[in-house]
Amino acid sequence: MNDLNIKNLQTFFHTREEIVKAVDGVSFSISKGEVLGLVGESGSGKSVTCHSLLNLLPIPPAKIEGGEIFFKGNNLLQATSKNMRSLRGKSISMVFQDPMSCLNPYMSVLEQVAEPLIIHGLVPTQKDAREQAMEMLQRVGVDKIKDRENAYPHEFSGGMRQRAMIAMALITKPELLLADEPTTALDVTVQAKILKLLKSLCQELRTSILFVSHDLGVVAEIADRVVVMYRGKVVEENSTKELFTSPSHPYVKALIACRPTFETSVEKLPTVDDFMGQSPKSTPTAKVPISKSSNLNSQDSWIQVKNLAVHFVQSESRKVIKAVDGVDLSISKGKTLGLVGESGSGKTTLGRAILQLTQINSGEILWDGKDIVKINVSELLSFRKRMQIIFQDPYASLNPRLTIEQTLTEPMKVHGIGGNRSERSNLAVELLEEVGLESNHLKRYPHEFSGGQRQRICVARALSTEPEFVVCDECVSAMDVSVQAQVLNLLHELQISRNLTYLFISHDLCVVRHMADDIAVMRSGRIEEFGKVDEICLHPKTSYTQELMDSIPRTSKTGIF
Amino acid sequence: MKSEQGSSLAKDAWMRLRSNRMALLSLFILGFILLFSFLGPELCHFQYDEQNLESQFLPPDKNHWFGTDNLGRDLFARTSFGGRISLAVGMLATLVSLVIGVTYGMISGYVGGKVDAFMMRFVDILYSLPFTIFVILLMVLFGRNFYLLFLAIGAVEWLTMARITRAQTLHLKGAEFIEAARALGFKDARILFHHILPNLLGPIIVYATLTVPAVMLLEAVLSFLGLGVQAPMASWGSLIKEGAEKMDVAPWLLIFPGFFFCLCLFCLNFIGDGLRDALDPKSSKD
Numbered sequence: 107m108n109d110l111n112i113k114n115l116q117t118f119f120h121t122r123e124e125i126v127k128a129v130d131g132v133s134f135s136i137s138k139g140e141v142l143g144l145v146g147e148s149g150s151g152k153s154v155t156c157h158s159l160l161n162l163l164p165i166p167p168a169k170i171e172g173g174e175i176f177f178k179g180n181n182l183l184q185a186t187s188k189n190m191r192s193l194r195g196k197s198i199s200m201v202f203q204d205p206m207s208c209l210n211p212y213m214s215v216l217e218q219v220a221e222p223l224i225i226h227g228l229v230p231t232q233k234d235a236r237e238q239a240m241e242m243l244q245r246v247g248v249d250k251i252k253d254r255e256n257a258y259p260h261e262f263s264g265g266m267r268q269r270a271m272i273a274m275a276l277i278t279k280p281e282l283l284l285a286d287e288p289t290t291a292l293d294v295t296v297q298a299k300i301l302k303l304l305k306s307l308c309q310e311l312r313t314s315i316l317f318v319s320h321d322l323g324v325v326a327e328i329a330d331r332v333v334v335m336y337r338g339k340v341v342e343e344n345s346t347k348e349l350f351t352s353p354s355h356p357y358v359k360a361l362i363a364c365r366p367t368f369e370t371s372v373e374k375l376p377t378v379d380d381f382m383g384q385s386p387k388s389t390p391t392a393k394v395p396i397s398k399s400s401n402l403n404s405q406d407s408w409i410q411v412k413n414l415a416v417h418f419v420q421s422e423s424r425k426v427i428k429a430v431d432g433v434d435l436s437i438s439k440g441k442t443l444g445l446v447g448e449s450g451s452g453k454t455t456l457g458r459a460i461l462q463l464t465q466i467n468s469g470e471i472l473w474d475g476k477d478i479v480k481i482n483v484s485e486l487l488s489f490r491k492r493m494q495i496i497f498q499d500p501y502a503s504l505n506p507r508l509t510i511e512q513t514l515t516e517p518m519k520v521h522g523i524g525g526n527r528s529e530r531s532n533l534a535v536e537l538l539e540e541v542g543l544e545s546n547h548l549k550r551y552p553h554e555f556s557g558g559q560r561q562r563i564c565v566a567r568a569l570s571t572e573p574e575f576v577v578c579d580e581c582v583s584a585m586d587v588s589v590q591a592q593v594l595n596l597l598h599e600l601q602i603s604r605n606l607t608y609l610f611i612s613h614d615l616c617v618v619r620h621m622a623d624d625i626a627v628m629r630s631g632r633i634e635e636f637g638k639v640d641e642i643c644l645h646p647k648t649s650y651t652q653e654l655m656d657s658i659p660r661t662s663k664t665g666i667f
Numbered sequence: 668m669k670s671e672q673g674s675s676l677a678k679d680a681w682m683r684l685r686s687n688r689m690a691l692l693s694l695f696i697l698g699f700i701l702l703f704s705f706l707g708p709e710l711c712h713f714q715y716d717e718q719n720l721e722s723q724f725l726p727p728d729k730n731h732w733f734g735t736d737n738l739g740r741d742l743f744a745r746t747s748f749g750g751r752i753s754l755a756v757g758m759l760a761t762l763v764s765l766v767i768g769v770t771y772g773m774i775s776g777y778v779g780g781k782v783d784a785f786m787m788r789f790v791d792i793l794y795s796l797p798f799t800i801f802v803i804l805l806m807v808l809f810g811r812n813f814y815l816l817f818l819a820i821g822a823v824e825w826l827t828m829a830r831i832t833r834a835q836t837l838h839l840k841g842a843e844f845i846e847a848a849r850a851l852g853f854k855d856a857r858i859l860f861h862h863i864l865p866n867l868l869g870p871i872i873v874y875a876t877l878t879v880p881a882v883m884l885l886e887a888v889l890s891f892l893g894l895g896v897q898a899p900m901a902s903w904g905s906l907i908k909e910g911a912e913k914m915d916v917a918p919w920l921l922i923f924p925g926f927f928f929c930l931c932l933f934c935l936n937f938i939g940d941g942l943r944d945a946l947d948p949k950s951s952k953d
Contacts, residue, residue, distance in 0.1 A: 461850055463846060486852075487854065488852065490850060495846075497846070503846075503847050504844055504847075505844045505848075505865075505866070506844075506948065506949060508865075509948075516851075516853075520851065520854075520857070553949045564847075570851075
C-alpha cells in the first residue's frame with residue numbers, strides 16, 4: 107500500500123519572459139515506513155516537488171499545471187485550503203534546511219514544539235502539550251531542555267535547533283515527513299548524529315520520509331530507495347544499493363563519480379560534461395591514485411605562523427572569545443595546506459588573520475622571514491597584492507554594481523599592473539579565458555552568471571593582482587558536486603600553471619583530502635593535529651580527528667563500493 | 668578614474684531609464700513645469716504682485732487665465748512665479764541634505780565604533796531641537812534672508828538621510844565583496860565611494876524623491892508662520908494655503924496651484940522609481 111503516490115506532476119513558473127518547467131512530469135511513490143531519497147543539483151526541481159506536495163508554492167508565479175498527488179487515496183491537488191491546513195503539520199510535516207531561520211526567535215523552543223499539538227487539537231490542555239513536547243525534545247536529544255523550559259532558539263546551537271525542528275515535525279506522529287536538505291547547513295559530526303536520529307525515530311513511529319538532498323553520500327546513508335532528478339525530470343529511480351553499484355543514466359554516473367572520495371585521490375575530477383557528452387574531446391578519467399608529495403619536513407617553509415591569537419570581546423557580556431588561541435603553522439611554497447574543522451572552530455578567523463583582515467592580538471606571521479604583522483598601513487596595502495582570498499558565497503562576494511571588467515581591472519589599476527585602460531582590459535580577457543569564461547562576459551554584471559561562473563570570476567579577481575598565496579575560504583562548500591568538481595579542477599590547474607600556494611579552508615574532509623598536501627585539523631581555536639595529508643587521513647592520532655573521519659557519509663561504509 | 672567608471676554606469680542607467688515610459692513621460696512633464704515656472708511670468712501681461720481691487724475673485728477667463736485672488740492679482744502669474752520658489756527650495760534643499768547626509772552617514776557607518784557613536788549622538792541632539800524655534804533662532808541671528816530658508820530646511824532634512832545611509836552602510840560593510848575589496852588592498856576612500864556608495868543609490872534616491880515634497884510642505888509651513896516667503900512673493904505652498912481658506916468663494920485659487928504641486932510630486936515619484944531601477948544593473952535591460 108503506497109502512502110504517497112505522485113503521478114506526472116507538472117509545476118511551471120510563469121515569468122515575464124518564459125515559462126520555466128521546474129517540475130516536468132515527475133512520478134514516484136513512497137510506501138509506508140520507507141525512506142525515499144530525492145537527489146538532484148540546485149535547480150533540478152527537487153524542492154519544488156517537495157513544496158508542491160504541501161501546496162506551499164508561491165502562486166503566482168508558480169502553477170501546478172497537471173498531474174495527481176495521492177496521499178492515502180485523496181488527491182491533494184483538489185483538496186481545499188482548509189483540508190490542506192489540517193493535513194500540514196499533522197499527517198505530513200516538514201523539516202527545512204536552515205535551522206537558524208526556521209524557528210521563531212520570539213517564542214520559546216518548548217512552546218514552538220508544542221504548537222502543532224494545540225493547533226490540530228490533539229491534546230486537551232496546554233499543559234499536556236507542553237509535557238508531550240518536553241518528552242519529544244528529550245527523545246530527539248535536546249538534552250538541556252529540562253532545566254531551561256523557557257529557552258529561546260538563539261540559546262541553542264545549530265544542531266540542537268535542527269533537533270528541535272525534527273521534534274516539532276514528529277510530535278504529531280505524522281505519516282509522512284518531508285525533509286528538505288535537513289543536514290546541509292550542519293557540520294559533519296552533527297549531520298551524522300541527525301541522520302541516525304531521523305532514521306531510528308521514523309522506524310519507531312512508522313513514518314515515511316521523503317529526504318531531499320543534493321548530496322548522494324548523505325542519501326546513501328539514510329535512504330532505502332533513490333530518485334534522481336535532472337532539469338525537472340526523473341532520470342533514474344532505483345534501490346539505493348542498485349543505484350550506486352550499477353547506475354544506468356550517464357548523469358547519475360557523473361554524480362557518483364565527480365565527488366571526491368575519501369579513499370582514493372585523483373589528479374582531475376571527472377565532471378558532468380564528461381559523462382553527458384557535451385565536451386566530446388575529454389573522456390571520463392579513471393580514478394587513479396596519485397601519491398601526494400609533501401615537503402613539510404624540508405627547510406623551506408615559506409609562510410610561518412607563530413603563536414597567533416585572535417580574541418573577540420562580546421559587546422554585551424564583555425566576555426572574551428578566543429577564536430584563534432595560539433596557533434603555529436607553516437606553509438610551503440607551491441603547496442596546499444588544508445585547514446579542517448567544524449563551524450566555530452576558528453578556521454575562517456585564522457585565514458583572515460593570516461591575510462591581516464582582522465586585528466590579531468599576539469603572534470607573528472612570517473613571509474620569507476619578514477613579519478607582516480609589524481609593517482605599516484601603506485606597506486600592507488601594497489603587500490596585499492601578493493595574497494588574496496576566495497570566499498564561500500560567490501553571490502555575496504562580487505559587487506553587484508560593477509561589470510566584470512570593472513571588477514577585474516580595478517585591482518590592476520590600484521597595484522599598477524598594465525599600463526593603460528585597454529592593456530588592463532586585455533589582461534582581464536586573458537584572466538577570464540584562464541578561468542574558463544569568455545571575453546564577451548566582460549561587459550556583463552554579476553547577476554547574469556550562475557553560481558559556478560561567479561566563483562570563476564572570484565578566482566579571476568583574486569588572480570588579477572598576480573598573487574603568490576591564496577586563501578580559499580570554503581570556496582566550494584555552497585556548490586553542487588558537479589560544479590564543485592569543475593572549480594576544484596580549475597584551482598588545481600591554476601596552482602600548477604602559476605605556482606600558487608593555497609590555504610584551503612573547508613569543513614569537508616573529502617574535498618580537503620583531494621586538494622591538500624598537508625592538513626591542519628582545528629578545534630576551538632587550536633590546532634589539534636598537523637601533518638601530511640595521507641598520514642593524518644589514514645592514521646589519525648587524536649580521537650577528535652578520528653571522529654571527524656568517521657562522520658563522513660560515504661558509500662563504502664554501507665558496503666556498496 | 669571616477670569619471671571613466673561613472674560614465675559607463677551612467678550610460679547603462681540612461682539606456683534603462685529611456686525604456687521606462689512612465690519615468691520618461693514624468694521627465695517631460697517636469698520639464699514643462701520648469702518651463703512654465705521660468706517663462707510663465709514673461710508670457711503673462713500681469714505682474715505677480717500687481718493688485719487690482721476692481722477685479723477681485725474673477726473666475727478664469729480670456730484675460731485672467733487662472734482667475735484672480737482677493738486682491739485682484741492674476742493667479743497665472745502668481746502660480747508660475749510660485750513654482751520658481753517652490754522648485755528651487757525643494758530641489759536645492761534636498762541636494763544640500765543629500766550631500767551632507769550621505770557623506771556623514773557613510774563615514775559614521777564605515778568607521779564605526781566610538782566615532783560612529785559620537786556622530787550619531789550629535790544627530791540625535793539635532794533631532795531633538797524643535798524645528799520652528801531653530802528657524803526663529805536663525806532668523807534672529809542672521810536676519811530674514813531667502814537663502815536662510817535653504818539652510819534651515821537642509822539642516823533638518825539631512826538627519827534622516829544620514830541615519831538611512833548609516834544603517835545601509837553598516838549592513839554593506841559586512842558584505843563579502845567589501846571584504847574582498849579590502850583584501851585587494853584598496854584604500855578606504857576608494858571602498859567608500861566606489862564600492863559602497865553605488866550600492867546605496869537605491870534607498871537614497873527613493874528617500875530623496877520623498878524629501879522634495881516634504882521640503883516644499885515645510886516651506887509652506889514656514890511661509891504661513893511668516894518665516895519664509897513673504898507676500899507679495901508667492902510659493903505653491905503659500906498659494907495653496909490661501910486657496911484653502913477661500914475654497915468656497917473661489918475654488919480656482921486652490922485648484923491651480925494644487926494641480927501643479929501634485930503633478931510635480933507625481934512626476935518626482937515616477938522619476939525616482941525609474942532612476943532606482945535604472946541604476947540597478949539587476950533590473951532587466953530592455
